[in-house]
Amino acid sequence: MSAISREDVVHLAHLAHIEMSDAELDKMTGELDAIVGAIASVSEVAASDVPATSHPIPLTNVLREDTVGQTLSIEEVLLNAPDSDSDRFKVPAILDGE
Amino acid sequence: MNELIKLSATELAAKLRAGEATSVQAVQAHLDRIAEVDGALNAFLHVNAEEALAVAAEVDAIRAAGGAQAEALHPLAGVPIAIKDLIVTKGQPTTAASKMLEGWMSPYDATVIEKIRAAKLPMLGKTNLDEFAMGSSTEHSAYGVTRNPWNLNRIPGGSGGGSAAAVASFEAPLALGTDTGGSIRQPGAVTGTVGVKPTYGAVSRYGAIAMASSLDQIGPVSRTVLDSAYLQELIGGHDPKDSTSLPNPLEGLVAAAESGATGDIKGLRIGVIKELTGEGYQEGVQARFNESLELLKAAGAEIVEVSCPNFKYALGAYYLIMPSEVSSNLAKFDGVRYGHRVLPEESPMTIERVMGSTRAAGFGDEVKRRIILGTYALSAGYYDAYYGSAQKVRTLIQRDFEAAFEQADVLVSPTAPTVAFELGANDNDPLAMYLNDVATIPANLAGVPGITVPGGLSENLPVGIQFLAPAYEDARLYRAGAALETLLEKQWGHSLISQAPAIDTASIAQEA
Amino acid sequence: MSNYTDELVDFDTALDRYDPVLGFEVHVELNTKTKMFSDAPNAFGDAPNTNVTPVDLGLPGVLPVVNKTAVEYSILIGLALNCQIAQKCGFARKNYFYPDTPKNFQTSQYDDPIAFDGYLDIELEDGEVFRVEIERAHMEEDAGKLTHMGGAAGRIQGADYSLVDYNRAGVPLVEIVTKPITGAGKRAPELAKAYVAAVREIVKNLGVSDAKMERGNVRCDANVSLMPKGAEKFGTRTETKNVNSLRAVEHAVHFEIERHAAVLDSGAKIVQETRHWHEDTRSTTSGRPKSDADDYRYFPEPDLVPIVTTAEWVEELRGRLPEPPAERRKRLKAEWGYADKEFRDVVNAGVLDEIEQTIAAGASAAVARKWWMGEIARLAKAADKDIADLGVSAATIVELNSLIEAKKINDKIARQVLEFAIAGEGTPSEIVEKRSLAVVNDDDALGKAVDDAMAAMPDVVEKIKGGKMQAIGALMGPVMKATRGQADAGRVREIVMEKLGL
């Protein structure tokens, strides 16, 4: 059973914002298909009456008081910036946003 | 070899306290050792000599002055430590072994680093790992493989191969690791060292670069069980910056290790997990495991067999949950705020394409594989079948543990199914590499603690024995682990690590 | 631009044939001291990237921690919207890449919002009440601020590059989502405006948001669809993003109804998409179609643990709820006895609080209205300020009024005293004292002034004696002049009559 098609991987790479060459896409398709084939058995045991566990240790209501703490200096903020303009990060044009 | 580097952390700490050695001497001895062997091992990505010596000198000065300040020093003050390069540090680069973060300087310290600074342990530097901790061999580092000190052609385990190799090769008496699916314990097993994955939340994750948030845990790497107990007590406890950190510190770890070291474990119920032995486990690994069980039994432990029927789904659940969280956690690496920005080769130069080419160039194959797999597992139409099912399996595995812990105080298994494999052996088979974590993954899924202790040699390579305990019961691991350590060393007449061969630095130098 | 059309169908014609269905997503920025998941200041207008911690920059290794006050504010909003409060709820990650989103996911809530199943009764201009059902109100975090540079000023299209300020990243938001609103017919635009106005008023009244739409504290996405009259199945909707003034909400709904009708009339289909609102042309343009890119891959936020609300906690918060604005208005109108128009003017002028305080301080409802809607409103207009910002206190009005009633000052002087009070010269009594503004009631002094005036104008005196009482007015000028305007006109008249034996 081929669970993952090359088209799927093209779409996934787009969602994940990773550019991939044709060769990479081909290789990734084969590998993912094998991996998914090997792990898909989880759905066999996952009966509907089994609750999901998202957090291994159940804690609730870990809340913080609304008190201001230490902020970074502008030098620290921009320390690792690939590009910046005075006190802001600079990014190439965004073609279409919301 | 300088005698100071052969000491365990606890022994070295005692010598420093007694004034028989200075911290500067200890740090320098380890820096010398790094200079001598790390060219061959590549355990360190960054060596922090200047700061380490400065901290050592500060500790020495406090000790020399005596008085209340000297009294107040942490027991491990002045004992050097290595830090897995997944944990952020001010003043040293943090790369996660990825090109993406080449040269990145954190403006803040991880909580565990703040604690290490407060206790004045000189930091020797940052250790190598699989990129973003994804791997079981430290072959997936953007900065070259780390080699196993026992055999330079073998992997040191992963992802924390750098920390394990550093400790196994006497470059450092202590190190910090992180364990998402076995990344502390499996390297510990294949390098003949001790490693502990504490209960999820026992040690703050703040400042550990997230791989899979619901599985990640920082823990100690050392050559003795007692050393790990001291280190976990130092780095553990609630952190208001980590919402998932346990509200109260786990206590009595050092005491438990000391009590276990007497070798007295009468009445301790040890459960052998049926599903984590036998098929798939190398003969030599199984043999060492069986010998350890005999020793424990002879020392008064009650050995029972337990069954965890859902563990066979653990690997599958892990390889759905982990990559799902990875795909989200690693989205922040986009070349906007930090990291190496790579422009697309052709126009248009939109931010979307800059992100795409930055991530294409910055991430290695294994990281990309997991991001794409996780994106798939979470995507519309597949969520229920994959991520949703995996979370249910997680519940079933927790239930298996609950049932097993009704019959046993601790559970036991080989830590890894094989000894260290050869470098490059699994290059083209990611699935084969994933199988290395089959025995360590259930603990991460359930949040329970685990320890690996050296269990002897097979093919002249170390074998690890893993103990698992219920959540919050990390002390039980230290008791059982220290007991087995003592029993084995008594039988052998020496520690396992003392049998490690000399590192043939010349062979690697020639290759390179 | 798939089905962009310049054609519009006249609004009334459109709604003769179609029924509109509305839906709103209103984002409310909370005015907590710190952000939703970090202890950075939640402040507007500071220098770029100064209100950020490692968490707000999404640096490697950071973790979020939930702001308790933001949770409580969210519950308060839920209660004020007549919602159920979830006994247990959690956070989820909404995954999408955008440079204003530091982690490239937004921490939000997905299938378990903190508040759900509520309603709001919206009173339209003519008093008709329309119930809007609330689907949910959930907690999430705001994004940073992008400024597009080069190209057409400030527009994303054609920009050369963009600058990012993360001060706003992580500011707590509550997103309020309505159920589909049917049956509004031609009143849809009016209802849209009134609904957003009501939400804004509620969060302002709760004190949980600064509620300034011009600052983006309250932002509205408006969903519109049309279905043929009598149909039951909703049409395809469009979502007009970031309509950020009450007028714009009204106009955007109006425009989309006219545009949808034109598309449908032409036989084409509405494409499900986002639309951009343009204030200058009062129209929308095509944004981004719904696509695969909207696969947000929500999953439970592993770094945050669930929130459990006990009954005690919720009841304690319910106890903090102020009177709902609509009920308060109804009560005040009855208590004060204003006519419909009078009351509406007071509401529109935004001086309900001021009048209420003035009455509480001892003035009658009529006196309070006279001052706030009269002289104070005039001064505010002249100073180009909001009435509330003039700094007039209720005590000042009450004191002015009692000075008038005691005949210490007259209306004209009172208006001067008010201006001096606004200028900060002190209380009305202090000002009257300091500036010697008290009305001259001293009969000796007044008598002297009247005698002088009568002596100077014998012809006027003759006229008065002859029964021409209005001639008394001619004496007022000199009398006022002699008393520097502080004579009480009524008393002057009495004295003249006494002196002439009339």
Ligand SMILES: [Mg+2]
């Ligand atoms: Mg929305």
Ligand SMILES: [Zn+2]
């Ligand atoms: Zn939202």
